[in-house]
Amino acid sequence: MTCPVTIYVALLRAVNVGGTGNLPMDELKTICRSAGFTAIETYIASGNIVFECDAPAARIKAELEKRLQKKMGKPVGVALRTGAELSAVLKANPFPGAPPNYTVAVFLDGKPPADALDHAAGVVDEEMRLGRREIYVHYPKGQGRSKLRIPAARNGTARNMNTVAALVEKASKRKPRPR
Numbered sequence: 001m002t003c004p005v006t007i008y009v010a011l012l013r014a015v016n017v018g019g020t021g022n023l024p025m026d027e028l029k030t031i032c033r034s035a036g037f038t039a040i041e042t043y044i045a046s047g048n049i050v051f052e053c054d055a056p057a058a059r060i061k062a063e064l065e066k067r068l069q070k071k072m073g074k075p076v077g078v079a080l081r082t083g084a085e086l087s088a089v090l091k092a093n094p095f096p097g098a099p100p101n102y103t104v105a106v107f108l109d110g111k112p113p114a115d116a117l118d119h120a121a122g123v124v125d126e127e128m129r130l131g132r133r134e135i136y137v138h139y140p141k142g143q144g145r146s147k148l149r150i151p152a153a154r155n156g157t158a159r160n161m162n163t164v165a166a167l168v169e170k171a172s173k174r175k176p177r178p179r
Contacts, residue, residue: 005052006054008050008053008081009080009082009083011157014047014077023072027071028047029049032049035063037049037052039174050170052174064080081107083172087172089105089132089134103160104161105136105158106153108133116151117130122148125141134156135156
């Protein structure tokens with residue numbers, strides 16, 4: 001019996017092209033190759049990786065976080081989704097009429113608490129909805145101007161819908177291969 005290799009998307013928390021989270025994408029690809037991932041592709045320099053692996057998600061996440069901590073000298077959170085799961089996040093966007101660059105999904109490791117939005121502070125005109133393992137937020141005036149704080153999202157990592165759509169497209173172009 002042959003099983004297909006799974007297509008994954010990893011979203012790193014607090015990784016960018018400058019500042020304290022600086023990690024060049026070539027170095028990230030090297031870390032991923034050393035972990036045994038294949039067909040590695042990064043998207044914009046903010047810690048987005050599409051790759052293939054036949055290991056279980058929990059093992060992939062733990063291994064990537066361990067290697068990133070060693071490289072960065074601090075913990076780096078990783079939100080991991082299969083290509084199909086990420087596609088479902090995009091389809092479930094509760095704000096489809098809002099500009100995609102003003103709407104984000106905050107990716108969490110687990111289901112957000114049912115009362116997560118009740119504890120949000122600094123709400124002005126932002127709209128929020130809970131997803132399966134995400135919190136969706138529409139920022140009508142832009143995320144950079146918002147004072148919104150959602151305690152349940154503290155350990156998550158946000159991506160706007162343009163980025164989510166681009167990652168879904170990259171993942172969907174791949175054909176699962178037998179391992």
